[in-house]
Structure formats: C-alpha cells, structure tokens
Amino acid sequence: MKFFKEFRKQEVLVLLYRIFLAYFFYQIARFLFWYFNKELIKVDSVSDYFGLAFHGIAFDTTAILYVNALFILLSLVPIVINTKKGYQKVLFWLYFVTNGIAYAMNFGDFVYFKFAQTRLTSAALQVAQHESNIFKVFTASIVQNPFILIWFVVLMWLWIFLYKKVKIEERKPVKLIPYFILSIVTLCLTAVLCVGGIRGDFKHSTRPINLVDANRFVKVPSQGNLVLNSTFSFFRTLNTNNFKEVHFVDEKFIDENIQPYKIYDRKVANKPNIVIFIVESFGREYSGAFNKDKNIKDYVSYTPFIDSLASQSLIFPNMFANGRQSIHGMSSVLASIPSLTDAFTSSPYSNQKIQSIVSVCNDLGYDTSFYHGAPNGSMGFLGFGNILGFKHYFGKTEYNHDEDFDGMWAIWDEPFLQYFAKNVGKTQPFMATVFTASSHHPFKIPEKYHGKFKKGKNQMHEPIQYTDYSIKKYFETAKKQPWYNNTIFVFTGDHPNEIYYPEYEKAMNRFAVPLILYSPNPEYNLKGVNTEEAQQIDIYPTLADLIGYNKRIRSWGRSLVSDKKYPAIIANSDGTVEQFMIGNYIYRFDGKNVVGIFDKSDLGLEKNLMDQLKNNPEAEKGQQIAKAWYQDYMNKIINRKLY
Numbered sequence: 001m002k003f004f005k006e007f008r009k010q011e012v013l014v015l016l017y018r019i020f021l022a023y024f025f026y027q028i029a030r031f032l033f034w035y036f037n038k039e040l041i042k043v044d045s046v047s048d049y050f051g052l053a054f055h056g057i058a059f060d061t062t063a064i065l066y067v068n069a070l071f072i073l074l075s076l077v078p079i080v081i082n083t084k085k086g087y088q089k090v091l092f093w094l095y096f097v098t099n100g101i102a103y104a105m106n107f108g109d110f111v112y113f114k115f116a117q118t119r120l121t122s123a124a125l126q127v128a129q130h131e132s133n134i135f136k137v138f139t140a141s142i143v144q145n146p147f148i149l150i151w152f153v154v155l156m157w158l159w160i161f162l163y164k165k166v167k168i169e170e171r172k173p174v175k176l177i178p179y180f181i182l183s184i185v186t187l188c189l190t191a192v193l194c195v196g197g198i199r200g201d202f203k204h205s206t207r208p209i210n211l212v213d214a215n216r217f218v219k220v221p222s223q224g225n226l227v228l229n230s231t232f233s234f235f236r237t238l239n240t241n242n243f244k245e246v247h248f249v250d251e252k253f254i255d256e257n258i259q260p261y262k263i264y265d266r267k268v269a270n271k272p273n274i275v276i277f278i279v280e281s282f283g284r285e286y287s288g289a290f291n292k293d294k295n296i297k298d299y300v301s302y303t304p305f306i307d308s309l310a311s312q313s314l315i316f317p318n319m320f321a322n323g324r325q326s327i328h329g330m331s332s333v334l335a336s337i338p339s340l341t342d343a344f345t346s347s348p349y350s351n352q353k354i355q356s357i358v359s360v361c362n363d364l365g366y367d368t369s370f371y372h373g374a375p376n377g378s379m380g381f382l383g384f385g386n387i388l389g390f391k392h393y394f395g396k397t398e399y400n401h402d403e404d405f406d407g408m409w410a411i412w413d414e415p416f417l418q419y420f421a422k423n424v425g426k427t428q429p430f431m432a433t434v435f436t437a438s439s440h441h442p443f444k445i446p447e448k449y450h451g452k453f454k455k456g457k458n459q460m461h462e463p464i465q466y467t468d469y470s471i472k473k474y475f476e477t478a479k480k481q482p483w484y485n486n487t488i489f490v491f492t493g494d495h496p497n498e499i500y501y502p503e504y505e506k507a508m509n510r511f512a513v514p515l516i517l518y519s520p521n522p523e524y525n526l527k528g529v530n531t532e533e534a535q536q537i538d539i540y541p542t543l544a545d546l547i548g549y550n551k552r553i554r555s556w557g558r559s560l561v562s563d564k565k566y567p568a569i570i571a572n573s574d575g576t577v578e579q580f581m582i583g584n585y586i587y588r589f590d591g592k593n594v595v596g597i598f599d600k601s602d603l604g605l606e607k608n609l610m611d612q613l614k615n616n617p618e619a620e621k622g623q624q625i626a627k628a629w630y631q632d633y634m635n636k637i638i639n640r641k642l643y
Contacts, residue, residue, distance in 0.1 A: 008183065011082060014168050015075045019068065022099060025159050026060045026229055027053060029106040032151060034226050036110040040505055041222050048219070049226075055217040056227045058209060061197040063231035067102040069194065071095050076190060078183035083170045092163070100156060105230040107152045111145050114498055118324060118575030119211070119225050119233035140408065140442035144459075210236050211341075211576045221507055221588065221596070221605050224576055242342045242591065243349060245634050248627035257625050258632050259566050261552050262541055264559055268548030271364060272524065273487040274357070274431040275424070275478075276539070278329055279467060280440045282493025284512040285504040286464045290317040296501050302454075302461045305472035306491065306516070313518035314526040316534040316560065320581075321495045321511040322572050323536075326435070327380045329494025332536035334358060334388060334433065336555035337642065340573040340630075341591070344637060345384055353643045357431065357540040358388040360549045367391060367427040371420050371434040373399060373411030381435060390433075394423065410437035412446050413470035421474050425483035429547075439467040439497070460498040479520075488524060488546060490539060491516040506604035508579070508586065511572050515539070517561075526561075533581055534560055535570050554642060556633065569629055580626040585609075585619055587626040594623045 030053055034041055043049045065072075071094050081087050109120050173179035200209030211233055214224040254260070284290045288301025289310035294317075301307055322338030323329055327345045331337040335356035337344050344350055361368050369392035370385045372378065376395035385393055396402075396411055404415040411419075413436050424432045438445070443459035445466040453465035471491075478484050493513035499505055504512060515534055517526045524546060537557030545559035558566040570581035578589045581600060588596035588605070596608045597619055613619035636642055 008076075008082075008179075008186070010168060010171070011075065012186065014166055015072065017166050018075075018095065018163060019064065019072075021159060021162055022064045022068065023057070023060055025103065025155060026064065026106070027056075028155060029103065030056055030226065030229065033106060033110055033113070033230075036148075037113050037225075039502075040114065040499065040510075041226050042220065042505075043223065043226070044219075052217065052223055052226050055214075056229065058200050059214065059228050059232045062200055062209065063102065063229055063235065065194050065197045066235045067098050067231065068095070071098065072190060072194065073187075076183060076187050078180045080173060080176075080179075083168050083172075085170065088168055095163070096156075096160065099159075102231040103156070104152060105234055107148055109230045110148050113225065119228050120230040121211075121233050121237040121575065122239075144442060208236075214576065219606070221574060221576070242340075243347055243634060243638055244591075245638055246591070246627075246631050248631050249624060253624070254628050254632050257567060258556070258569070258629050260556055260632055260636070261554055262558065262564075262566055263550065263552050264541070264545040264562055264564065265550050266545055266548050266562075268546070270486060271366070271429040271547055272519065272521065273425065273429050273483050274361070274366075274490070274543055274547065275487055276333065276357075276431075276433040276490045276543075277471070277492070278333055278433065278435045279471075279491060279493050280326065280436045280438070281460065281495065281497035282439065282464070282467075282491075282513060283460075283496030283499070283504065284317070284319065284493070284509075284514045285496065285499060285501055286460070287514050289315060290319075290514050293317070294503055296503050299501065300456070302456055302465050303468040304465075305468050305475075306514075309471075309475075309491075309518055310514075310516055312527070313516045314528055314530060314561070315517075316515040316530050316532070318531055319492070319513055319515040319534045319536075320508070320570055320572060321493065321513045321536055324495055324573075324575060326494045327384065329492075329536060330379075330381060330384060330435070333492060333494075333539050335642075336537040336540045336557045337637075338535075338537055338556070338571050338573075338633075340571075340578050340633070341575060345380060347637070349637045349640065350384070351387060352640045354388060355554045355643045356388045357543050358385075358390055359643070360540075360544050360553065361429075361431040361547070362389055362391070363551075364547065364549060365429070367430040369394060369424065369430070369432045371395075371416070371423075371432065373413075373416035373437050374409055378410070379435075394420075406438065406444065406446075408442060408444070409440060413438040413467050414446070414473055417470050417474040418477055421477040421481065425481055428483055430483070435494070436467055436470070438470070439463045441497075457500045458498045461500075485520050487519060487521075488526070488543070489516070489518045490543070491518070492536060492539065507574065508581070508603040508605065510574075517542070530560065532560070533568060533570050535572075537571070554636070556629065567625075569625065571629065571633075578626075578630060580622075580629060582622045582625050583618055585613075585622050587622055589626050589630060591630070594626060597622070 105120055214227040217227055218224050287303040287306050289307045291299055322332035328339035328343055331345050335354050358368050368390050370390045371394045372381050376382055376397045382393055399411055399419055404411045406412050420434050443463050445463055453462050455462055492515045519526050538560050541555045541557050541559045544553050545562050572579050580587045584600050586598040587594050597610050597613055598605050
C-alpha cells in the first residue's frame with residue numbers, strides 16, 4: 001500500500017475539475033449560440049434542447065481535448081515540481097490562453113452564423129488570407145454587437161474565478177520510483193482516454209467523428225449546428241480534403257441522367273454584349289418581384305428599382321445559390337462549379353483550366369473584364385478571375401479614387417457602378433462582370449444618404465436599398481452608352497444575408513437568391529416569370545446559349561431559355577452534407593449515402609421521408625442520380641476535366 005501513496009490523487013482530481021470547467025462553459029456557449037440564432041435553429045421544447053446539448057458533449061470532448069492536450073500532458077508529466085506555485089502559474093496561463101482563443105471562436109459564430117449558415121471551419125482561413133481589413137471587420141463587429149464581447153469577458157472572468165477556487169497544495173514526492181511508475185501509468189491511461197475522446201469513439205473500426213455526425217441526432221438539419229461547437233468544426237476541417245473519387249454508377253448512367261455536356265444550336269447574327277451583376281448578399285427575400293406569390297404576411301420590399309426592372313425582364317422566383325460565400329458565387333455563376341461541403345475554389349484542384357462563360361466569350365472574340373471595388377486580390381476574385389481567363393481586372397487600384405472607399409471593404413457601390421458603366425464597351429462585343437460590395441456587414445451606407453432609406457426590420461434592409469439605388473443610377477448612365485441596346489443584363493446574388501421573414505428561415509431558402517435576365521433588345525425575348533427551380537450554375541449555359549455558342553459546353557447547369565430539356569438538378573451544401581433537388585424530392589447526401597429524403601415543398605427539411613419512400617421508384621432513382629452527380633463532380637474536378 002505504501003507504493004500507492006505516491007499516486008498523485010490531488011493532481012488528477014484537480015485536473016478533472018479544470019477539464020470539467022471547460023465542458024461547463026462550452027455548454028453555456030452552446031446556449032448563447034442558440035439564443036442569438038434561435039430564429040434559424042428551431043427547437044421545439046426544453047427537452048429537445050437538452051437532448052441536442054447532451055449529444056453535443058461528444059463534439060465538445062474532441063474540441064476540449066484538442067485544445068488542452070499540452071495542458072493535460074504538463075499537468076501529469078512526472079517532473080517533481082508539478083505542484084510548485086511557479087509551475088502552476090505556467091499551467092494557469094497555458095490553460096487560459098489556449099482555452100480563451102478556442103472559446104472565442106464560438107462567440108464569433110454568434111454573429112457570423114447568420115451570414116455563413118454554418119459553423120466556423122478552416123475555410124475561413126482561405127477567406128482571411130485575401131483580406132487586409134480583418135482587424136477593421138472585427139472592430140466593427142464588436143461595436144455592433146457589444147453584448148457578445150460583454151458575455152465573453154464575464155464568462156472568462158467567471159471561468160478564471162472558478163479555476164482559482166480549487167488549488168493544488170505543494171507536495172514533494174517521497175519515493176521517486178513509485179512516483180514515476182504511477183505517473184507513467186496514469187499518463188498512458190489518460191492518453192488512451194484522450195485518443196478515444198478526440199476520435200469520438202473507442203472502436204478501432206470507427207472513423208473519427210466529423211461535422212456530418214452531428215446530424216445523426218437532429219430532427220431538422222439546422223439543429224446539427226447546435227450539436228456542434230465552433231472549435232470542433234474549425235479543428236476538424238484543418239488540412240482536410242473531401243475531394244475523393246467515388247464509384248456508384250457506370251458512365252452510361254451519368255451520360256443519360258446527368259448529361260454534364262450540353263450543346264445548344266441557337267443562331268445569333270449580332271452577338272450581344274453581356275453584363276453580369278453579382279450583387280453582394282442579395283437574398284431573394286429582399287425583393288418584392290420575387291415574393292408576389294409567397295403569401296408572406298406584412299411583406300415589405302427593399303428594392304424598388306430592381307422590382308421595376310423585373311417587370312420588364314425574365315425572372316426566376318425559385319432560384320437558389322450553389323454556395324455559401326462570395327467566392328462560391330463567382331465559381332457557380334461564371335463557371336457552373338458549385339461548392340459542396342468543401343469549396344472548389346479553396347481546394348487543391350482550383351488551379352486548372354476551366355471552361356466558363358469567360359472562356360466561351362473569349363473563344364467568340366469578346367472583350368472580357370471583371371470589376372470589384374475592393375483592394376485588388378480581395379475575396380480571391382483576382383486569382384480566380386485569372387484562372388477563368390478574364391482579359392482585364394478592375395479593382396480599387398484601377399479606380400484610383402480612395403476618397404470613395406467605404407473604409408472597410410471597397411469603393412461605395414454608387415461611384416464604382418458609375419465607373420463600371422463608363423469604362424466598359426470600348427471594344428465590342430464585351431462580357432463584363434461586376435461584383436458589388438456595399439450590401440454587406442458592417443451594414444453601412446454613405447453619410448450623405450443617411451435618412452434617405454427606411455431602416456427596415458434588420459441591418460441588411462438599409463444597405464440593400466442603397467445598392468438598389470446605385471443600380472438605378474447605373475442604368476441612368478448605361479442607357480446613354482452606345483452599347484446599351486444590344487446588351488443582356490444578368491442580376492443575381494452571391495448568397496443571402498440577414499433573414500427577417502420565417503419563409504426564408506427554411507433550410508433550402510437560406511440559398512434563395514434572385515435571377516433577372518433583362519435586355520432592352522426585344523430580339524432576345526427576355527420577358528415573363530419562369531417558376532421552374534433554377535440555380536446559379538444555370539447562368540453560364542443560359543448565356544452561352546443566348547450568344548449563340550454552338551460548341552459543346554461542360555456544365556452541371558442548363559440553359560433556362562432553351563427548348564432542349566436537359567436534367568434539372570439543384571445542388572448545394574449546408575457545409576455538412578450535400579443537398580440535391582431532383583424531381584419531386586430533396587436528397588441529403590453525406591458523400592457515401594443518402595441520409596434524408598424530403599418532399600420538394602418541404603423547404604425547411606422538417607419531415608424525413610426515407611422510411612416511407614423505401615420502395616418508391618422515383619425516390620430510388622433520385623438517390624442514384626444524386627450519387628451519380630456527385631461521382632461526376634468529383635471525377636471532373638480531381639482528374640482536371642473541367643474544360
């Protein structure tokens with residue numbers, strides 16, 4: 001028994017207490033995350049919440065052990081001085097620096113989940129590396145959301161207070177051999193427990209838990225974000241590459257049911273110019289033209305000019321984005337490449353030859369250009385634009401009037417769109433894309449327009465009105481240009497932003513963006529309302545068709561103005577699993593299996609019909625089509641067949 005007197009019971013118990021504190025405060029962060037985003041993450045009852053929080057413990061365990069691995073090691077390593085005050089002070093600082101940074105990730109998601117619709121992942125690093133204003137964005141966020149900082153400070157103070165309440169008394173081991181043996185045994189047992197905790201299971205055959213596993217415990221997909229924590233989702237996606245070839249079906253099935261190559265045979269004598277507006281954060285919710293038949297109580301539109309333009313255009317009120325971030329919108333709109341769980345644009349495969357509306361226009365002798373009023377390189381647009389083959393790039397540098405800079409992101413939309421209107425068309429035909437910037441966090445408008453626009457119901461409503469006004473002023477200038485009458489204008493959003501109406505809280509409607517095709521030239525017959533489901537990746541083949549490109553194109557989208565009826569497969573991802581709208585159903589796919597089937601009208605993905613549809617021929621074929629689409633996507637990207 002004397003041998004076991006050297007067991008470090010006090011240190012082990014105190015270590016367990018300190019790790020328990022991390023669990024306790026992660027649960028508080030989980031509750032606050034839900035509280036700040038409860039309109040997006042519906043929980044029916046208190047018991048449902050506690051059930052989700054309980055399942056979240058496994059994901060908290062992984063995050064806490066990732067962050068505290070060194071702290072645990074140094075707490076148990078047998079170096080005799082462990083209990084001394086100086087050593088304990090080192091442990092104190094290690095514990096709170098590492099846990100403080102990791103804990104703060106969750107607080108950042110209190111705000112940005114509303115925009116990203118997914119927990120923080122390592123993809124944020126891809127975005128951040130292109131920005132020079134991260135500190136400004138952070139500061140603006142704190143100013144606009146001071147209570148989040150207050151909550152963080154108060155909880156960290158409480159955490160430190162509780163940590164200090166239980167101290168280790170200084171004790172020197174008497175017999176070193178038992179001390180070292182027992183310490184090593186304790187370390188080995190702890191290591192086994194930590195490995196199991198980080199993996200999420202002790203079964204050798206089980207892969208480590210990842211973001212997809214959070215959806216095993218939920219009624220609706222959005223609740224998976226409540227099961228997760230931001231620290232877990234960030235660390236689990238570091239150095240990941242989910243681009244892997246799969247084989248579910250033969251190539252004949254893909255050729256017949258996916259038809260990734262299209263040919264259109266429209267004859268066009270006078271090639272039209274093309275102007276593509278990708279409007280920052282332009283959710284379909286904000287525009288009245290797209291909500292006439294949605295039966296939304298007390299609906300208010302915040303885009304009067306876009307509404308008037310839509311009445312003279314061909315519009316698609318059931319249009320969806322194919323990604324969650326701005327750069328995803330660029331690849332989807334221009335190259336028909338959607339972003340799934342992992343974004344193509346931040347993958348190892350993005351730097352390859354890509355067929356797109358840019359390459360098609362270049363092939364037909366168009367002058368091609370991309371405009372974005374941010375510092376050159378921001379958002380990764382310049383790099384990806386070069387891959388697509390734009391002949392010209394015009395950013396903040398080329399604009400060269402920094403007095404019009406909004407101080408955060410880019411040149412204000414109004415002056416930059418005036419520059420855009422006057423600078424294009426020197427060579428015709430031309431294809432020009434502009435990515436606006438002002439309808440974005442931190443939701444500001446130029447000082448001279450304060451009071452001009454109604455405040456609306458959330459922060460997005462005022463800046464989207466400013467952008468709408470800027471587009472109106474753009475058209476006033478564009479109409480005076482010699483190229484105007486033979487131009488096709490396209491308007492869409494990169495992704496939605498803040499949500500107010502419950503209709504747009506639904507999971508699929510978090511990808512709801514508008515699509516407008518307008519031309520003052522009646523020859524193109526761009527009038528009316530098309531209620532078919534459409535998506536961003538349809539824009540490239542639609543434009544290729546309209547300008548008379550009669551060669552084969554590679555696209556998972558289809559022309560929305562052709563009599564040729566290629567398969568309509570809406571594809572996107574919530575950041576955890578892929579989603580496909582095929583025929584009458586929506587399929588959720590985890591890369592291996594379909595994990596949910598929902599009626600197409602169930603945009604909230606609330607009632608999983610998998611059990612009821614086991615022998616349904618349409619649903620069974622739809623699952624095969626979803627897998628086939630995914631197989632073809634992976635094959636073409638990994639094997640560099642995007643041209």
